[in-house]
Amino acid sequence: MKKNPFLNCVAVLGGICLCVALILGVVNFFTAPIIRDREDAAANAAYLEVLPDATTFTDLDLSLLPAGSTVTVAKKDDGGSGYAFQMVTKGFSDGLTIVCGIDPDGTITGVRTLASNETAGYGKACEEESYYSQYTGKGSAELDGIAISGATVTSNAYRNAIKDAFAAFSVYAGVKTQVSETDAALECVPGATWVQAVSGTSAYQADTGALVLRCEQNGIVLFVGVGSDGVVTGAYLYEGEGSDPALYTGVTAGTVGAVNDPMRDAVQQALTVQYDQINHTRILQIVQSVLPDASDFEQLTLPGQVHEGGQATGGHSTTATLYADAMGAYRVAGQGYVFLIYTDGYSQSKNGPSERIRIAAALDEAGALIRSKVLYQSETQQFGVDKVLNNDAFTGSYEGKTEAGSLVMEENAYATYTYNGYHNAMKAAFAAYALIAANGGAG
Amino acid sequence: MKQSKWGILLRGILKENPVLVLVLGTCPTLATTRFIVNALGMGVATMAVLICSNVAISLLRNVIPDKVRIPAYIVLIAGFVTIVQLLMQAFVQSLYEALGVYLSLIVVNCIILGRAEMFASKNKPGDAALDGVGMGLGFICALLAMSLIREVFGAGSFCGIEIPFLANYKIGILQQAPGGFFVFGSLIAIVAKCTKGKAPRRHSFSCEGCPSAAVCTGHTCTAQATPDKEVKPS
Numbered sequence: 001m002k003k004n005p006f007l008n009c010v011a012v013l014g015g016i017c018l019c020v021a022l023i024l025g026v027v028n029f030f031t032a033p034i035i036r037d038r039e040d041a042a043a044n045a046a047y048l049e050v051l052p053d054a055t056t057f058t059d060l061d062l063s064l065l066p067a068g069s070t071v072t073v074a075k076k077d078d079g080g081s082g083y084a085f086q087m088v089t090k091g092f093s094d095g096l097t098i099v100c101g102i103d104p105d106g107t108i109t110g111v112r113t114l115a116s117n118e119t120a121g122y123g124k125a126c127e128e129e130s131y132y133s134q135y136t137g138k139g140s141a142e143l144d145g146i147a148i149s150g151a152t153v154t155s156n157a158y159r160n161a162i163k164d165a166f167a168a169f170s171v172y173a174g175v176k177t178q179v180s181e182t183d184a185a186l187e188c189v190p191g192a193t194w195v196q197a198v199s200g201t202s203a204y205q206a207d208t209g210a211l212v213l214r215c216e217q218n219g220i221v222l223f224v225g226v227g228s229d230g231v232v233t234g235a236y237l238y239e240g241e242g243s244d245p246a247l248y249t250g251v252t253a254g255t256v257g258a259v260n261d262p263m264r265d266a267v268q269q270a271l272t273v274q275y276d277q278i279n280h281t282r283i284l285q286i287v288q289s290v291l292p293d294a295s296d297f298e299q300l301t302l303p304g305q306v307h308e309g310g311q312a313t314g315g316h317s318t319t320a321t322l323y324a325d326a327m328g329a330y331r332v333a334g335q336g337y338v339f340l341i342y343t344d345g346y347s348q349s350k351n352g353p354s355e356r357i358r359i360a361a362a363l364d365e366a367g368a369l370i371r372s373k374v375l376y377q378s379e380t381q382q383f384g385v386d387k388v389l390n391n392d393a394f395t396g397s398y399e400g401k402t403e404a405g406s407l408v409m410e411e412n413a414y415a416t417y418t419y420n421g422y423h424n425a426m427k428a429a430f431a432a433y434a435l436i437a438a439n440g441g442a443g
Numbered sequence: 444m445k446q447s448k449w450g451i452l453l454r455g456i457l458k459e460n461p462v463l464v465l466v467l468g469t470c471p472t473l474a475t476t477r478f479i480v481n482a483l484g485m486g487v488a489t490m491a492v493l494i495c496s497n498v499a500i501s502l503l504r505n506v507i508p509d510k511v512r513i514p515a516y517i518v519l520i521a522g523f524v525t526i527v528q529l530l531m532q533a534f535v536q537s538l539y540e541a542l543g544v545y546l547s548l549i550v551v552n553c554i555i556l557g558r559a560e561m562f563a564s565k566n567k568p569g570d571a572a573l574d575g576v577g578m579g580l581g582f583i584c585a586l587l588a589m590s591l592i593r594e595v596f597g598a599g600s601f602c603g604i605e606i607p608f609l610a611n612y613k614i615g616i617l618q619q620a621p622g623g624f625f626v627f628g629s630l631i632a633i634v635a636k637c638t639k640g641k642a643p644r645r646h647s648f649s650c651e652g653c654p655s656a657a658v659c660t661g662h663t664c665t666a667q668a669t670p671d672k673e674v675k676p677s
Binding site: 005008009012013016017020021023024027028031034035038042 | 503506507508510511514515518519521522525526529530532533534536
């Protein structure tokens with residue numbers, strides 16, 4: 001019988017594949033447990049490094065953790081020396097794996113970076129002992145400020161992962177961990193992405209326009225968030241006991257007198273005197289950044305929304321859409337107007353709305369730009385900062401104009417996002433002026 | 444032509460050294476010879492796979508049809524490499540991590556596929572096994588020679604143990620790619636000198652092993668035809 005050559009090939013090849021697969025299955029069956037044990041031992045080795053006095057571990061239930069926690073493994077030492085956590089988060093790239101040990105007092109016993117795909121020369125420094133050893137011995141309130149210069153995204157992600165570890169610790173240990181003031185302030189304004197201290201005061205301002213005031217009385221410290229409409233957005237008990245922060249949500253200066261709580265008087269003081277003072281201080285700082293001679297200002301309400309921008313033009317990233325919003329309008333008698341603009345840039349595209357560039361722009365009575373100042377930015381030093389924000393030739397090209405015109409970028413500057421972001425901010429400033437002018441010069 | 448058993452074994456070590464004479468398998472050679480321990484591990488792993496695949500292919504040489512011989516060889520070789528990988532991962536994990544991706548790359552190591560094509564598919568299992576041992580030993584010798592030079596003079600250590608005298612006189616470039624190529628080329632030159640006149644260079648390639656055999660007319664071939672094989676007409 002003549003062998004059909006095609007079927008013969010298929011049969012032989014199929015037969016070989018089948019046999020090889022069977023043999024591999026057998027070998028795998030015997031080696032898989034050994035490999036798994038070795039990997040567990042290697043992984044536990046990491047936990048033993050960060051929690052040196054530990055002996056054996058028990059795994060903890062991850063379902064108890066808050067949603068969005070980056071903690072993937074939680075272990076408790078059976079000998080009582082503390083807890084070890086593994087967090088997997090995203091810095092600049094996925095796969096940033098960190099282990100952290102926390103002792104029962106809430107102090108970090110050790111931190112290690114197990115794996116990272118961060119950029120060499122920037123975020124990859126998080127793998128060095130000189131970086132992660134900075135966390136050892138710190139409590140939950142002392143984490144701000146540990147960063148790699150030039151690697152904001154990685155540093156923020158790392159710090160947030162450690163904060164998640166503390167959050168997990170407080171869940172499992174049943175202990176309330178002390179948070180930093182900025183975290184406490186953030187808790188008071190639901191929906192805010194960042195808070196920034198108002199210099200010269202003990203208060204914080206949030207990106208939503210809310211102010212967070214620090215109220216202290218009889219050893220209790222309460223942070224109270226107040227929206228721009230004067231209504232309390234939330235409160236957080238920072239130190240001490242006996243006060244219930246939930247009682248304050250929704251109260252105003254007029255209704256706070258009815259609250260039955262030890263901190264009532266301090267909060268009332270904050271909502272009346274302190275609020276007006278600090279709000280004024282905060283805005284005066286913004287105004288004086290562009291109009292140094294201004295001694296006072298009039299707060300205006302924009303008659304409509306200012307939302308400028310769209311598809312990024314030119315350069316290397318024309319698929320991005322970037323916008324700028326006017327977040328505040330102020331009139332300085334005899335000089336002109338100051339607008340507070342939040343605009344999207346490169347850092348915002350990577351790390352969210354908290355990293356929008358904040359710019360103050362001063363326009364004279366006729367609507368020509370006097371000058372502008374960057375209040376906050378976290379763009380890339382050698383591109384966005386050097387080529388755009390610190391480039392006086394570029395930023396100065398808008399001065400004296402009454403409209404933004406078209407964007408002129410340096411060729412191959414690799415700063416498309418920042419260029420477009422700044423240009424949108426200028427457009428927003430002129431658009432805000434146009435709204436005010438159409439309304440007769442008042443807000 | 445009949446070859447003695449000893450001949451099969453010994454020619455792989457020097458006269459037809461796969462790395463230094465046949466210039467096959469240069470990728471793992473250059474990659475794993477920075478340290479002696481890694482080179483040894485790679486050499487032993489490759490020899491194990493070589494012997495097993497040679498024997499398996501030789502046993503199946505009359506079963507595998509010509510049309511599907513390459514896929515069949517690769518499945519077999521990949522199977523053996525996976526077994527070696529699993530065993531290494533279970534029992535010698537440090538070496539497994541040191542070799543990394545190069546362990547998987549043994550599958551496409553030209554030595555193994557080349558010997559399968561040129562020898563194992565045409566000879567008995569016993570001879571094929573000896574060929575595997577010989578070529579494997581030759582591979583290990585070449586790797587050891589390279590890694591000895593690169594680690595001792597490039598990193599000032601021997602198998603990871605620092606040599607106190609040489610630690611201050613490291614020739615760093617030997618640990619990098621250019622130094623590797625330099626050592627490689629020098630070794631090829633030395634071996635060529637040692638086997639001058641004895642290396643059957645022209646006879647080591649048969650037309651069947653040549654990739655352009657199908658279109659060859661014999662006039663432009665640099666590796667000329669062996670006397671016992673006809674040049675295939677185009």
